Amino acid sequence: MNQFFIGAGMGISVLVLLVLYRVVFGPGVYNRIAAISAIGTKTLIILLIMGFVFHRVDMFVDISMVYALLNFIGCVAVAKYLEMES
Amino acid sequence: MVRQSDDIIIGTVARMLVPFIQLFALYVIMHGHYSPGGGFQGGVILGASLVLLLITHGLPETKKLISEKGVAILSSLGVLIYAGIGLLCLILLGNFLDYSQLSKILQVMPAEARSLGILGIETGVGLTVMAVMFSIFLDISTGGVLPEDEEE
Amino acid sequence: MEVTLLIQATDDSFRILEDAREQAEGLLTTAVKITSESRKIEEQKIQTILKGTQETKSGFQNFIATFFILIVFWAMLSGKFDVFHLSLGVICSVLIAYLTHDLLFANARVGDMRVIVQRFIVYIPWLLYQIILSNFHVAYLALSPKMPIDPKIMRFDTKLESDISWVTLANSITLTPGTITMDIREGEFFIHALSKKVADDLDTGEMEDRVAHVFMEADHIYVQDVLDVARIYGALRKQV
Numbered sequence: 034m035n036q037f038f039i040g041a042g043m044g045i046s047v048l049v050l051l052v053l054y055r056v057v058f059g060p061g062v063y064n065r066i067a068a069i070s071a072i073g074t075k076t077l078i079i080l081l082i083m084g085f086v087f088h089r090v091d092m093f094v095d096i097s098m099v100y101a102l103l104n105f106i107g108c109v110a111v112a113k114y115l116e117m118e119s
Numbered sequence: 120m121v122r123q124s125d126d127i128i129i130g131t132v133a134r135m136l137v138p139f140i141q142l143f144a145l146y147v148i149m150h151g152h153y154s155p156g157g158g159f160q161g162g163v164i165l166g167a168s169l170v171l172l173l174i175t176h177g178l179p180e181t182k183k184l185i186s187e188k189g190v191a192i193l194s195s196l197g198v199l200i201y202a203g204i205g206l207l208c209l210i211l212l213g214n215f216l217d218y219s220q221l222s223k224i225l226q227v228m229p230a231e232a233r234s235l236g237i238l239g240i241e242t243g244v245g246l247t248v249m250a251v252m253f254s255i256f257l258d259i260s261t262g263g264v265l266p267e268d269e270e271e
Numbered sequence: 272m273e274v275t276l277l278i279q280a281t282d283d284s285f286r287i288l289e290d291a292r293e294q295a296e297g298l299l300t301t302a303v304k305i306t307s308e309s310r311k312i313e314e315q316k317i318q319t320i321l322k323g324t325q326e327t328k329s330g331f332q333n334f335i336a337t338f339f340i341l342i343v344f345w346a347m348l349s350g351k352f353d354v355f356h357l358s359l360g361v362i363c364s365v366l367i368a369y370l371t372h373d374l375l376f377a378n379a380r381v382g383d384m385r386v387i388v389q390r391f392i393v394y395i396p397w398l399l400y401q402i403i404l405s406n407f408h409v410a411y412l413a414l415s416p417k418m419p420i421d422p423k424i425m426r427f428d429t430k431l432e433s434d435i436s437w438v439t440l441a442n443s444i445t446l447t448p449g450t451i452t453m454d455i456r457e458g459e460f461f462i463h464a465l466s467k468k469v470a471d472d473l474d475t476g477e478m479e480d481r482v483a484h485v486f487m488e489a490d491h492i493y494v495q496d497v498l499d500v501a502r503i504y505g506a507l508r509k510q511v
Contacts, residue, residue: 091350
Protein backbone atom coordinates (compact mmCIF):
# COMPACT_ATOMS: atom_id res chain seq x y z
CA MET A 34 0.00 0.00 0.00
CA ASN A 35 2.90 2.29 0.74
CA GLN A 36 4.25 1.83 -2.77
CA PHE A 37 0.98 3.00 -4.29
CA PHE A 38 0.95 6.20 -2.23
CA ILE A 39 4.60 6.96 -2.88
CA GLY A 40 4.06 6.43 -6.61
CA ALA A 41 1.03 8.72 -6.61
CA GLY A 42 2.97 11.36 -4.68
CA MET A 43 5.80 11.28 -7.19
CA GLY A 44 3.36 11.58 -10.08
CA ILE A 45 1.80 14.67 -8.55
CA SER A 46 5.26 16.15 -7.93
CA VAL A 47 5.99 15.81 -11.64
CA LEU A 48 2.80 17.79 -12.30
CA VAL A 49 4.02 20.47 -9.89
CA LEU A 50 7.24 20.76 -11.87
CA LEU A 51 5.23 21.20 -15.05
CA VAL A 52 3.23 24.07 -13.56
CA LEU A 53 6.47 25.62 -12.25
CA TYR A 54 7.30 26.47 -15.85
CA ARG A 55 4.40 28.91 -15.86
CA VAL A 56 5.54 30.50 -12.61
CA VAL A 57 9.00 31.21 -13.99
CA PHE A 58 8.28 32.06 -17.60
CA GLY A 59 4.68 33.24 -17.45
CA PRO A 60 4.41 36.52 -19.36
CA GLY A 61 2.90 38.84 -16.84
CA VAL A 62 1.84 38.57 -13.25
CA TYR A 63 -1.63 37.04 -13.72
CA ASN A 64 -0.19 33.82 -15.13
CA ARG A 65 2.13 33.56 -12.16
CA ILE A 66 -0.64 34.04 -9.63
CA ALA A 67 -2.87 31.40 -11.18
CA ALA A 68 0.05 28.97 -11.36
CA ILE A 69 0.96 29.50 -7.70
CA SER A 70 -2.61 28.86 -6.69
CA ALA A 71 -2.56 25.61 -8.67
CA ILE A 72 0.71 24.58 -7.01
CA GLY A 73 -0.96 25.22 -3.66
CA THR A 74 -3.67 22.65 -4.34
CA LYS A 75 -1.12 20.06 -5.42
CA THR A 76 0.92 20.68 -2.27
CA LEU A 77 -2.19 19.97 -0.22
CA ILE A 78 -2.57 16.54 -1.81
CA ILE A 79 1.11 15.75 -1.33
CA LEU A 80 0.82 16.57 2.39
CA LEU A 81 -2.11 14.19 2.76
CA ILE A 82 -0.25 11.43 0.95
CA MET A 83 2.67 11.92 3.35
CA GLY A 84 0.20 11.51 6.18
CA PHE A 85 -0.81 8.11 4.83
CA VAL A 86 2.80 7.05 4.42
CA PHE A 87 3.70 7.95 8.01
CA HIS A 88 0.47 6.42 9.42
CA ARG A 89 -0.52 9.67 11.18
CA VAL A 90 -3.32 10.97 9.04
CA ASP A 91 -5.06 13.17 11.61
CA MET A 92 -2.00 15.32 12.18
CA PHE A 93 -1.42 15.96 8.49
CA VAL A 94 -5.09 16.76 7.88
CA ASP A 95 -4.75 19.71 10.26
CA ILE A 96 -1.65 20.95 8.49
CA SER A 97 -3.21 20.69 5.05
CA MET A 98 -6.34 22.54 6.18
CA VAL A 99 -4.19 25.42 7.39
CA TYR A 100 -2.28 25.45 4.11
CA ALA A 101 -5.49 25.49 2.08
CA LEU A 102 -6.69 28.44 4.13
CA LEU A 103 -3.50 30.41 3.65
CA ASN A 104 -3.46 29.66 -0.07
CA PHE A 105 -7.00 31.01 -0.44
CA ILE A 106 -6.42 34.15 1.61
CA GLY A 107 -3.12 34.87 -0.13
CA CYS A 108 -4.69 34.53 -3.56
CA VAL A 109 -7.58 36.86 -2.66
CA ALA A 110 -5.21 39.44 -1.16
CA VAL A 111 -2.92 39.52 -4.20
CA ALA A 112 -5.90 39.73 -6.56
CA LYS A 113 -7.32 42.70 -4.65
CA TYR A 114 -3.96 44.43 -4.73
CA LEU A 115 -3.60 43.92 -8.48
CA GLU A 116 -7.12 45.18 -9.10
CA MET A 117 -6.39 48.31 -7.13
CA GLU A 118 -3.13 48.92 -8.97
CA SER A 119 -4.61 49.02 -12.48
CA MET B 120 -7.08 49.26 0.06
CA VAL B 121 -9.85 48.89 2.56
CA ARG B 122 -12.80 49.95 0.48
CA GLN B 123 -16.22 48.54 -0.13
CA SER B 124 -16.13 45.62 -2.51
CA ASP B 125 -18.75 45.36 -5.23
CA ASP B 126 -17.95 41.73 -5.83
CA ILE B 127 -20.77 39.41 -4.90
CA ILE B 128 -19.07 36.05 -5.22
CA ILE B 129 -15.98 36.72 -3.13
CA GLY B 130 -17.97 38.72 -0.59
CA THR B 131 -20.54 36.01 0.02
CA VAL B 132 -18.01 33.17 0.14
CA ALA B 133 -15.71 35.04 2.52
CA ARG B 134 -18.56 36.01 4.81
CA MET B 135 -19.70 32.40 5.06
CA LEU B 136 -16.21 31.06 5.69
CA VAL B 137 -15.19 33.39 8.54
CA PRO B 138 -16.97 31.58 11.44
CA PHE B 139 -15.47 28.25 10.38
CA ILE B 140 -11.99 29.71 10.12
CA GLN B 141 -12.28 31.20 13.59
CA LEU B 142 -13.54 27.94 15.05
CA PHE B 143 -10.65 26.09 13.44
CA ALA B 144 -8.23 28.61 14.95
CA LEU B 145 -9.69 28.07 18.42
CA TYR B 146 -9.44 24.30 17.88
CA VAL B 147 -5.75 24.68 17.05
CA ILE B 148 -5.17 26.73 20.23
CA MET B 149 -7.04 24.34 22.52
CA HIS B 150 -5.43 21.18 21.18
CA GLY B 151 -1.86 22.37 21.39
CA HIS B 152 -0.90 19.43 23.57
CA TYR B 153 -2.20 16.77 21.21
CA SER B 154 -1.83 17.83 17.56
CA PRO B 155 0.31 20.45 15.87
CA GLY B 156 -0.68 23.88 17.00
CA GLY B 157 -0.54 25.97 20.09
CA GLY B 158 -0.97 29.61 20.91
CA PHE B 159 0.95 31.38 18.21
CA GLN B 160 -0.37 29.33 15.29
CA GLY B 161 -3.97 29.72 16.36
CA GLY B 162 -3.50 33.44 16.82
CA VAL B 163 -2.14 33.77 13.28
CA ILE B 164 -5.17 31.96 11.84
CA LEU B 165 -7.54 34.17 13.83
CA GLY B 166 -5.75 37.25 12.53
CA ALA B 167 -5.94 35.88 8.99
CA SER B 168 -9.71 35.51 9.27
CA LEU B 169 -10.07 39.15 10.30
CA VAL B 170 -7.80 40.20 7.43
CA LEU B 171 -9.98 38.23 5.01
CA LEU B 172 -13.08 40.03 6.21
CA LEU B 173 -11.27 43.34 5.91
CA ILE B 174 -10.11 42.94 2.32
CA THR B 175 -13.40 41.64 1.00
CA HIS B 176 -15.91 43.77 2.86
CA GLY B 177 -14.09 46.93 3.83
CA LEU B 178 -13.53 48.61 7.14
CA PRO B 179 -17.08 49.45 8.38
CA GLU B 180 -18.24 45.84 8.15
CA THR B 181 -15.20 44.60 10.08
CA LYS B 182 -15.73 47.19 12.80
CA LYS B 183 -18.94 45.38 13.72
CA LEU B 184 -16.82 42.43 14.76
CA ILE B 185 -14.05 44.33 16.50
CA SER B 186 -13.19 48.02 16.66
CA GLU B 187 -9.72 49.56 16.70
CA LYS B 188 -10.03 50.38 20.37
CA GLY B 189 -11.03 46.79 21.04
CA VAL B 190 -7.97 45.58 19.18
CA ALA B 191 -5.69 47.66 21.37
CA ILE B 192 -7.41 46.43 24.53
CA LEU B 193 -7.19 42.80 23.39
CA SER B 194 -3.47 42.95 22.75
CA SER B 195 -2.77 44.12 26.29
CA LEU B 196 -5.32 41.66 27.70
CA GLY B 197 -3.36 38.75 26.31
CA VAL B 198 -0.16 39.87 27.96
CA LEU B 199 -2.09 40.46 31.19
CA ILE B 200 -3.34 36.87 31.17
CA TYR B 201 0.15 35.51 30.57
CA ALA B 202 1.86 37.59 33.25
CA GLY B 203 -1.12 37.22 35.57
CA ILE B 204 -0.91 33.42 35.63
CA GLY B 205 2.83 33.63 36.19
CA LEU B 206 2.38 36.08 39.06
CA LEU B 207 -0.36 33.93 40.54
CA CYS B 208 2.03 31.03 40.74
CA LEU B 209 4.55 33.38 42.36
CA ILE B 210 2.02 34.55 44.94
CA LEU B 211 1.21 30.94 45.84
CA LEU B 212 4.81 30.45 46.97
CA GLY B 213 6.24 28.81 43.88
CA ASN B 214 8.50 29.92 41.07
CA PHE B 215 7.33 32.20 38.26
CA LEU B 216 5.18 30.08 35.88
CA ASP B 217 5.36 27.03 38.12
CA TYR B 218 1.89 25.73 37.37
CA SER B 219 1.83 22.97 39.95
CA GLN B 220 1.16 25.61 42.59
CA LEU B 221 -2.18 26.26 40.87
CA SER B 222 -3.43 22.97 42.25
CA LYS B 223 -3.86 24.71 45.59
CA ILE B 224 -6.71 26.90 44.35
CA LEU B 225 -8.11 24.61 41.68
CA GLN B 226 -8.25 21.43 43.78
CA VAL B 227 -6.94 19.12 41.06
CA MET B 228 -3.82 16.98 40.72
CA PRO B 229 -0.58 18.87 39.98
CA ALA B 230 -0.31 17.27 36.53
CA GLU B 231 -3.75 18.53 35.55
CA ALA B 232 -2.92 21.92 37.01
CA ARG B 233 0.11 22.12 34.73
CA SER B 234 -2.07 21.27 31.73
CA LEU B 235 -4.64 23.92 32.62
CA GLY B 236 -1.95 26.50 33.25
CA ILE B 237 -0.41 25.93 29.86
CA LEU B 238 -3.85 26.18 28.25
CA GLY B 239 -4.33 29.52 29.96
CA ILE B 240 -1.14 31.08 28.73
CA GLU B 241 -1.67 29.72 25.23
CA THR B 242 -4.99 31.56 25.16
CA GLY B 243 -3.27 34.76 26.20
CA VAL B 244 -0.62 34.36 23.52
CA GLY B 245 -3.26 33.68 20.87
CA LEU B 246 -5.25 36.79 21.76
CA THR B 247 -2.21 39.02 21.60
CA VAL B 248 -1.00 37.60 18.30
CA MET B 249 -4.43 38.06 16.69
CA ALA B 250 -4.74 41.63 17.90
CA VAL B 251 -1.24 42.63 16.83
CA MET B 252 -1.54 41.07 13.36
CA PHE B 253 -4.84 42.81 12.72
CA SER B 254 -3.52 46.09 14.06
CA ILE B 255 -0.41 45.97 11.88
CA PHE B 256 -2.52 45.31 8.80
CA LEU B 257 -4.88 48.17 9.66
CA ASP B 258 -2.00 50.58 10.15
CA ILE B 259 -0.34 49.71 6.88
CA SER B 260 -3.53 49.83 4.83
CA THR B 261 -5.10 52.99 6.18
CA GLY B 262 -1.78 54.83 6.45
CA GLY B 263 -2.11 55.35 10.16
CA VAL B 264 -5.08 57.71 9.86
CA LEU B 265 -8.26 56.61 11.62
CA PRO B 266 -11.50 57.60 9.93
CA GLU B 267 -12.49 59.62 12.99
CA ASP B 268 -9.34 61.71 12.61
CA GLU B 269 -9.97 62.15 8.89
CA GLU B 270 -13.27 63.85 9.46
CA GLU B 271 -11.73 66.60 11.52
CA MET C 272 -61.11 50.89 -64.91
CA GLU C 273 -63.31 50.91 -61.81
CA VAL C 274 -62.30 47.30 -61.14
CA THR C 275 -58.57 48.21 -61.08
CA LEU C 276 -59.34 51.20 -58.86
CA LEU C 277 -61.33 48.93 -56.59
CA ILE C 278 -58.52 46.36 -56.48
CA GLN C 279 -55.99 49.10 -55.75
CA ALA C 280 -58.18 50.53 -52.94
CA THR C 281 -58.57 47.06 -51.37
CA ASP C 282 -54.82 46.54 -51.61
CA ASP C 283 -54.12 49.86 -49.87
CA SER C 284 -56.66 49.18 -47.16
CA PHE C 285 -55.13 45.72 -46.53
CA ARG C 286 -51.71 47.30 -46.18
CA ILE C 287 -53.03 49.92 -43.75
CA LEU C 288 -54.71 47.20 -41.67
CA GLU C 289 -51.45 45.18 -41.58
CA ASP C 290 -49.52 48.22 -40.36
CA ALA C 291 -52.16 48.89 -37.73
CA ARG C 292 -52.00 45.27 -36.56
CA GLU C 293 -48.20 45.36 -36.22
CA GLN C 294 -48.38 48.61 -34.29
CA ALA C 295 -50.98 47.14 -31.96
CA GLU C 296 -48.77 44.10 -31.33
CA GLY C 297 -45.79 46.32 -30.54
CA LEU C 298 -47.90 48.36 -28.11
CA LEU C 299 -49.08 45.17 -26.44
CA THR C 300 -45.59 43.76 -25.83
CA THR C 301 -44.33 47.10 -24.46
CA ALA C 302 -47.30 47.28 -22.11
CA VAL C 303 -46.64 43.78 -20.78
CA LYS C 304 -42.97 44.55 -20.17
CA ILE C 305 -43.71 47.79 -18.34
CA THR C 306 -46.35 46.30 -16.04
CA SER C 307 -44.18 43.35 -15.06
CA GLU C 308 -41.16 45.59 -14.38
CA SER C 309 -43.16 47.99 -12.23
CA ARG C 310 -44.63 45.09 -10.28
CA LYS C 311 -41.13 43.72 -9.68
CA ILE C 312 -39.96 47.11 -8.38
CA GLU C 313 -42.94 47.33 -6.03
CA GLU C 314 -42.31 43.86 -4.67
CA GLN C 315 -38.64 44.65 -4.09
CA LYS C 316 -39.58 47.76 -2.13
CA ILE C 317 -41.95 45.81 0.09
CA GLN C 318 -39.33 43.11 0.61
CA THR C 319 -36.68 45.56 1.78
CA ILE C 320 -39.09 47.04 4.32
CA LEU C 321 -39.99 43.57 5.60
CA LYS C 322 -36.36 42.55 5.80
CA GLY C 323 -35.55 45.44 8.09
CA THR C 324 -38.20 44.42 10.61
CA GLN C 325 -37.24 40.78 10.38
CA GLU C 326 -33.57 41.31 11.18
CA THR C 327 -34.06 41.97 14.86
CA LYS C 328 -36.33 38.97 15.30
CA SER C 329 -34.17 36.47 13.50
CA GLY C 330 -30.94 37.43 15.28
CA PHE C 331 -31.56 34.90 18.02
CA GLN C 332 -32.49 32.16 15.54
CA ASN C 333 -29.29 32.87 13.59
CA PHE C 334 -27.34 32.57 16.82
CA ILE C 335 -28.82 29.17 17.66
CA ALA C 336 -28.36 27.81 14.13
CA THR C 337 -24.76 29.03 13.94
CA PHE C 338 -24.08 27.52 17.37
CA PHE C 339 -25.30 24.08 16.28
CA ILE C 340 -23.36 24.10 13.05
CA LEU C 341 -20.18 25.13 14.87
CA ILE C 342 -20.61 22.43 17.51
CA VAL C 343 -20.95 19.77 14.81
CA PHE C 344 -17.84 21.14 13.08
CA TRP C 345 -15.88 21.05 16.34
CA ALA C 346 -16.93 17.45 17.00
CA MET C 347 -15.79 16.52 13.50
CA LEU C 348 -12.41 18.18 13.95
CA SER C 349 -11.56 16.92 17.41
CA GLY C 350 -11.87 13.19 17.78
CA LYS C 351 -12.00 13.26 21.57
CA PHE C 352 -15.37 13.29 23.25
CA ASP C 353 -14.56 13.58 26.93
CA VAL C 354 -16.14 16.24 29.10
CA PHE C 355 -13.16 18.59 29.21
CA HIS C 356 -12.75 18.96 25.45
CA LEU C 357 -16.49 19.07 24.78
CA SER C 358 -16.97 21.85 27.30
CA LEU C 359 -14.12 23.74 25.68
CA GLY C 360 -15.91 23.26 22.35
CA VAL C 361 -19.18 24.58 23.76
CA ILE C 362 -17.49 27.69 25.16
CA CYS C 363 -15.68 28.42 21.89
CA SER C 364 -18.80 27.88 19.80
CA VAL C 365 -20.90 30.15 22.00
CA LEU C 366 -18.29 32.89 21.78
CA ILE C 367 -17.93 32.73 18.02
CA ALA C 368 -21.67 32.36 17.39
CA TYR C 369 -22.30 35.44 19.51
CA LEU C 370 -19.77 37.54 17.61
CA THR C 371 -20.56 36.43 14.06
CA HIS C 372 -24.22 35.49 14.17
CA ASP C 373 -25.21 37.74 11.30
CA LEU C 374 -22.49 36.57 8.96
CA LEU C 375 -23.59 33.10 8.06
CA PHE C 376 -27.30 33.49 7.32
CA ALA C 377 -27.60 37.11 6.32
CA ASN C 378 -30.48 36.90 3.85
CA ALA C 379 -32.18 33.69 4.77
CA ARG C 380 -35.90 33.09 4.87
CA VAL C 381 -35.84 31.05 8.03
CA GLY C 382 -38.92 28.91 7.56
CA ASP C 383 -37.65 27.20 4.40
CA MET C 384 -34.26 26.13 5.72
CA ARG C 385 -35.06 22.43 6.04
CA VAL C 386 -36.43 22.12 2.51
CA ILE C 387 -33.51 24.02 1.05
CA VAL C 388 -30.98 21.80 2.83
CA GLN C 389 -32.71 18.62 1.63
CA ARG C 390 -32.86 19.81 -1.96
CA PHE C 391 -29.25 20.92 -1.82
CA ILE C 392 -28.14 17.47 -0.68
CA VAL C 393 -29.97 15.99 -3.66
CA TYR C 394 -28.41 18.56 -6.05
CA ILE C 395 -24.80 17.70 -5.27
CA PRO C 396 -24.60 14.22 -6.94
CA TRP C 397 -26.05 15.65 -10.15
CA LEU C 398 -23.36 18.34 -10.07
CA LEU C 399 -20.65 15.71 -9.58
CA TYR C 400 -21.96 13.78 -12.56
CA GLN C 401 -21.83 16.92 -14.73
CA ILE C 402 -18.27 17.60 -13.57
CA ILE C 403 -17.19 14.08 -14.57
CA LEU C 404 -18.75 14.42 -18.02
CA SER C 405 -17.13 17.80 -18.64
CA ASN C 406 -13.80 16.42 -17.41
CA PHE C 407 -13.80 13.83 -20.18
CA HIS C 408 -14.67 16.43 -22.79
CA VAL C 409 -11.99 18.93 -21.71
CA ALA C 410 -9.37 16.16 -21.45
CA TYR C 411 -10.19 15.15 -25.03
CA LEU C 412 -9.83 18.80 -26.11
CA ALA C 413 -6.52 19.29 -24.35
CA LEU C 414 -4.91 16.06 -25.48
CA SER C 415 -5.81 16.11 -29.18
CA PRO C 416 -2.98 17.42 -31.37
CA LYS C 417 -4.72 20.38 -32.97
CA MET C 418 -6.71 21.40 -29.84
CA PRO C 419 -10.08 22.43 -31.31
CA ILE C 420 -11.01 25.11 -28.79
CA ASP C 421 -13.16 28.13 -29.58
CA PRO C 422 -13.06 30.42 -26.56
CA LYS C 423 -15.68 33.10 -26.26
CA ILE C 424 -17.40 35.14 -23.60
CA MET C 425 -21.14 34.84 -23.20
CA ARG C 426 -23.50 36.81 -21.05
CA PHE C 427 -26.94 35.96 -19.88
CA ASP C 428 -29.60 37.33 -17.63
CA THR C 429 -30.66 35.26 -14.73
CA LYS C 430 -34.03 34.73 -13.13
CA LEU C 431 -32.62 34.03 -9.65
CA GLU C 432 -33.12 36.63 -6.99
CA SER C 433 -31.00 36.26 -3.89
CA ASP C 434 -27.26 36.46 -3.20
CA ILE C 435 -26.79 32.85 -2.22
CA SER C 436 -28.38 31.41 -5.36
CA TRP C 437 -26.24 33.68 -7.56
CA VAL C 438 -23.12 32.50 -5.76
CA THR C 439 -24.21 28.84 -5.95
CA LEU C 440 -24.81 29.09 -9.69
CA ALA C 441 -21.51 30.92 -10.27
CA ASN C 442 -19.57 28.36 -8.23
CA SER C 443 -21.26 25.44 -10.01
CA ILE C 444 -20.39 26.93 -13.39
CA THR C 445 -16.78 27.49 -12.34
CA LEU C 446 -16.43 23.99 -10.87
CA THR C 447 -17.51 22.44 -14.16
CA PRO C 448 -14.40 22.31 -16.32
CA GLY C 449 -14.66 24.38 -19.48
CA THR C 450 -16.61 27.33 -18.10
CA ILE C 451 -15.54 30.07 -15.72
CA THR C 452 -17.72 32.79 -14.26
CA MET C 453 -15.97 36.10 -14.67
CA ASP C 454 -18.29 38.62 -13.13
CA ILE C 455 -21.83 39.27 -12.01
CA ARG C 456 -23.08 42.77 -12.70
CA GLU C 457 -26.64 43.72 -11.79
CA GLY C 458 -27.96 40.24 -12.24
CA GLU C 459 -26.12 39.51 -15.49
CA PHE C 460 -23.54 36.71 -15.66
CA PHE C 461 -20.37 36.99 -17.73
CA ILE C 462 -19.05 33.53 -18.52
CA HIS C 463 -15.96 32.43 -20.43
CA ALA C 464 -16.57 29.14 -22.25
CA LEU C 465 -13.92 27.00 -23.85
CA SER C 466 -15.65 25.35 -26.80
CA LYS C 467 -18.96 25.40 -28.58
CA LYS C 468 -20.22 22.17 -27.02
CA VAL C 469 -19.65 23.47 -23.52
CA ALA C 470 -21.34 26.78 -24.34
CA ASP C 471 -24.34 24.95 -25.79
CA ASP C 472 -24.60 22.82 -22.67
CA LEU C 473 -24.76 25.97 -20.62
CA ASP C 474 -27.24 27.69 -22.92
CA THR C 475 -29.96 25.12 -22.30
CA GLY C 476 -30.29 26.58 -18.81
CA GLU C 477 -30.66 23.30 -16.98
CA MET C 478 -28.24 24.25 -14.21
CA GLU C 479 -30.08 27.51 -13.62
CA ASP C 480 -33.40 25.65 -13.38
CA ARG C 481 -31.98 23.22 -10.89
CA VAL C 482 -30.50 25.94 -8.69
CA ALA C 483 -33.82 27.80 -8.78
CA HIS C 484 -35.50 24.57 -7.70
CA VAL C 485 -33.04 24.15 -4.79
CA PHE C 486 -33.59 27.63 -3.42
CA MET C 487 -37.31 27.74 -4.21
CA GLU C 488 -37.14 30.85 -6.37
CA ALA C 489 -38.50 31.98 -9.72
CA ASP C 490 -41.50 29.75 -9.40
CA HIS C 491 -44.24 32.28 -8.91
CA ILE C 492 -46.35 33.61 -11.76
CA TYR C 493 -47.38 37.20 -11.55
CA VAL C 494 -51.11 36.69 -12.04
CA GLN C 495 -51.80 40.39 -11.92
CA ASP C 496 -49.59 40.86 -14.99
CA VAL C 497 -51.74 38.49 -17.02
CA LEU C 498 -54.92 40.26 -15.92
CA ASP C 499 -53.52 43.67 -16.79
CA VAL C 500 -52.44 42.53 -20.21
CA ALA C 501 -55.87 41.03 -20.84
CA ARG C 502 -57.51 44.34 -19.99
CA ILE C 503 -55.23 46.28 -22.36
CA TYR C 504 -55.80 43.71 -25.11
CA GLY C 505 -59.56 43.91 -24.66
CA ALA C 506 -59.45 47.74 -24.90
CA LEU C 507 -57.39 47.54 -28.10
CA ARG C 508 -59.76 45.01 -29.64
CA LYS C 509 -62.76 47.19 -28.87
CA GLN C 510 -61.23 50.20 -30.61
CA VAL C 511 -60.20 48.28 -33.75
